[in-house]
Amino acid sequence: MRRLLLAGLVALTVLPAAAFAATAAPASAAAPPDLETIMASPDWIGHPVEAPYWSVDGRSLYYALKHDGDSVRDLYRVSAAGGAATKLAPAAMAQAEGPAVYDRGHAHAAFILHGDVFLVDLASGRRVQVTRSPQPESSPQFSADGRTLQFRDGNDWYGYDLASGVAAPAAILKFADDPQAQRPDALERQQLETFSTLREIKADRDAHRAQQQALDAADASRAPRPFWLGDKVKAIDTELSPDGRWMLVVTEPAHHDDGKAPDVIHYVTDSGYTEVQKARDYVGRNDPAPQSLLLLDLSAHKVWPLATDNLPGIRDDPLKTIRAQTVAALQKAGHDDEAKALKAPAVRPVTIAGDGSGGGIAWSDDGNQAAVQLRAIDNKDRWIASVDFAKHALVPQDRLHDDAWINWSFNDFGWLKDGRTLWYLSEASGWSRLYAKPLDGKAKALTDNTRYEVSQPTLSPDGHWFYLLANKVAPYSYDVYRVPSSGGSLTRITQYEGVDGYTLSPDGSQLAVLHSAPYLLSQLAVQDAAGGAPRELTDTMKSVFTARHWIQPRFVEVPSSHGAGVVYAKYYGPAGETDAAASRPAVLFVHGAGYLQDVSRQATYYVHEQLFNNLLVQQGYVVLDMDYRGSAGYGRDWRDAIYRNMGHPELEDLLDGKAWLVKHHGVDPKRVGIYGGSYGGFMTEMALLRAPGQFAAGAALRPPADWATYNHEYTSNILNDPQLDPEAYKASSPIEYAANLQDPLLIEHGLIDDNVMASDSIRLYQRFVELHKQNFWISLYPLERHDFKHADDWYDEYRRIDELFDTCVKRRGE
Structure with a gap:
């Protein structure tokens, strides 16, 4: 999957896949949680x-x-x-x-x-x-x-x-020129004209070729003739029609420059020698390769390119205003060559191959129709087009435009059983909805336009129903619903409020459902596809964990003072607490990935952090975990709010969360800490550097400190290219605010992180040194990548955070 989303922090329910080395035996069920137990292997x-x-x-x-x-x-x-x-x-x-x-x-x-x-x-x-x-x-x-x-x-x-x-x-498929189809040049023609023996040899060769072609055409038992597609392109994807007549081939330039990649240095190795690994390139150092589409008629043995220049809006420049401002600034500074490089293309390049970010090909069951989903490389448009096989052309069916960026989620599409009607998800209304569109008709919404999102649509085997996941009851509550494929009422099928996924039985009569809860990892159940009581099939939790008393998060709504409505959050506090005035310390946990939903009734990706939040409450803190703007689950506008301005709306929400804790839970405003990893680490740095004095201390784990050194797929969506939109990067990068540091900051980073490079944290650390700042520390872990795997490192990481909060938050002023 090309889109990394800040280190794969998109999984809502699955623990890190790699093993953790257990370093401590779990304590007895009656004992309160301790740090070594919490940070041990989650086994x-x-x-x-x-x-x-x-x-x-x-x-x-x-x-x-x-x-x-x-x-x-x-x-x-x-x-x-x-x-x-x-x-x-x-x-x-x-x-x-x-x-x-x-x-x-x-x-x-x-x-x-x-x-x-x-x-x-x-x-x-x-x-x-x-x-x-x-x-x-x-x-x-x-x-x-x-x-x-x-x-x-x-x-x-x-x-x-x-x-x-x-x-x-x-x-x-042969990605080379057909050696038999090349026309003779002047010298070859002269040779043939001069020597009769060469003419005889050529005639014999041509006769053999003609016979071979005739046999190939007449005898279906023979291997097909190759398609010679030239050496200028390479295949990225191929899709065969169910009737075996057609093939669609997605290509890109064969020699596209992927840009210079930074090095990741391994200091602790099996060999004992320092080793170097290439990582991904930086955003804007080279845009993704443009893709094209070929239509192959396997029966007639013919090839046609499918042009994209008829897609609506493909010749527009959605970045026209930003482009003009940047070009003017470059020209004023005398950088004419850089200004010329920012010229808008006449036809915007696209990507086609599906990779989780939109794109792909879908055939109707009978193979008579194909649909292609395309995405502009500038991230502003998504198109769905059908293929006219007679005219060898794409026929636009739907255009989704977003002035910010097209979501990499909610791009599912396909065909109804009639083979003439497309279905697809779209955020056109502001929320992911399911649509159906006949090839020669208008699109119809199959789900209503209330404020909820639908995902994972599945058409039943008989074609009568769509099953899907929706958070209709509340943004944090996910269940399976179904709706007639012709449209109608949405019916709730499951009652878990924490469904992670599902799959229909082969005959469509039953649902296998994965469900979870804050302290329950994904479990499997089966129920009737029309609803009813489920049969639980698994219990893979261990009694030493389930016997403990864990603090159930309270789902709360924090009012926004910036016109955003409410911000949903999980609150961890002591049982039976009252709203009586107190002077409690508090901690804000900030989830990663940016576009991720942690405030849900599903199991959290952040298992270690959830248990650490329990430990903090045991020590006298209260904890708030917010789905700040940019988080998933709340519609397009919530996601788009951070466009060209990362770290700003989110900080407003976090400060509103702090104010809510002070007002409703007796929190001392001078004793509030903040921590998080990846995007959460970025937000911790932005909180301390853009709102100095608001937080007593912060711990930033594996944080991006300069978005210009992050990957292209994620960053260019939100901030455009750094050459085109440098102001967005300047406004959004913590390193630009380093001079504001005044509160204690602990930075922790894996040295072999190949997602957010350790150089991000080291460069920020150097800026603090040069600025003569105090009370900042860095802890580096030689054998950790972005997603920590080893219990010793987990323990050391959170021991330092615990000590930071104890000294600088809980005991502040003593």
Whole structure:
């Protein structure tokens, strides 16, 4: 996934995948939590159920569960009717199944297991292994007529004929010039004119080629002729139509310059020598490669480029005003070459391949229609277009424009069962809604326009229903709903308020639901797809954890003093507390990723931090965890509020949270600390540097201190390119405010962080040194990347934070 979102802090319910080395045995259930227990390997808590999927017959479910002590996952199988789950031994794995796809007549199923393709006859149960190869196959799908099983190996597609058992390439793509199609130059023509023997040799060669082409065209049992696509491009994605007639090929320039990448230096290594690793490039140092689309007719053996210059708005310059201001400033400063480099393109470049940020290709079930989703590289537009196969052209169907940036979420799209109607998610109304649009008609919203978001849409096998995830009850409450595919009332199916995901059974009659809660990792249940009581299938929590008393967060609404309405937050405080005046210390925890929702009834990504918040309450603090502006779950305007101004609206919200604690929970305004990691570390630095005196101390973990050195995919969405919009970077980067430091600041960073580079923190530290600042510290961890993995480092990190708060917040003034 190219979009890193500040170190993968997008997972709401899954603990870090890699193992933690346990350094301390958990204390007894009766004892209060201590720091060493909290920061030990989370194996003592339990493990979330991961990646559930239905068996081919729909009677059982498979899921993965992590080992204690390492990152290995075991595969389990459990009956959908209930009962004990079985961990599959290596021998049993040979008879396991993967997530299945089915033909239109539901006569056959196919799945991928250990990278190979398997076929199952549903009537007899007969199972056939289609491939056995060292490279992994993927994307199985059945042809529209059910006679062929299609699958891919990288960007190469194959078809397995069910009747004959023969597998053959659907197309052979060659990214070079056809050596037989090159026209002779002047010298070659002269040679042929001069020497009759050369003419005879050429005539013989041409005869063989003509015969080969005739045989290829007449004999379907032969391998197809290659498509020679030239050496100027390379394939990024290929998609084969279910009828086997067409292939869409996404390309980009073969020699695109990815820009200079910074180095990550490993000081503690197996070899004992310092080692160097290349990381990702900086934002604006080279934009993503523009992508193009080719249409291949596999029957006629022809290729057509699909132009994008007819997309509505593709010739506009949404950055015109900013561009003019920056160009004028550069010209005034005498930087004419830099000014010329900022000239707007006549046609804006796009990306097509789906990568989690919008894009991709979807075929109708019968293969007669294809839809392509495209995204402008400047992040301001998303288009959905159908393909006119007769005219070899894209036909625009929907344009989504955002003056800030198009979300990398809510880009799902596909076809209804009629093969003529598109469905898609869109934030056009300000909130993610589900739409349907006939190719020759107007779009219709299938979900209403109240203030909630829908995601993960799934069309039922019979095509009558859409199932989806929605936070309709409250922004922090997620359940599965369904709506008729023709539109109508949204019906709530689950009642958990903390659904993480779901999957429909093969016949569409049941839902497998992953659900969680603040101290409950994702668990698996099954219920009727129309609603009703669920059957709980798993309990993977450990009693040493569940026997403890943990503080349940209170979901509160903090009034905004800046016109933002209310800011939702989780409040951690002692049981039975009153609103009586007091002089409590407090801490604000700031979640990472920016666009992430931590105020929800689901399990939190921040398991260590949630338990640390319990420890803080035990020590006399109260804690507030806010979904500041820019967070997920609250619609487009909440997300867009930080455009070109990162760290400003969020700080306003955090200061409102502090004021709310002072007013309602007896907090001493001079004894409030703040901490967070990644984007939360960035906000900690912005809080201390842009609002000096408001916080008694702050701990910034792995923080971006200068957005000009972060990655392109995330940063350019929000701040544009630094060459084009330098003022946005200046306004949004903590290093620009270093002179304001007056409150104690602890910075902690993994030295081999290849997401937010440790150089961010080291450069800021150097600025403090040069500015003769006091009360700042840095702690570096030689074996940690962005997402800490090792219990010793977790413990040391939070021991320092605990001591900082004890000295500078709790005991301030003593």
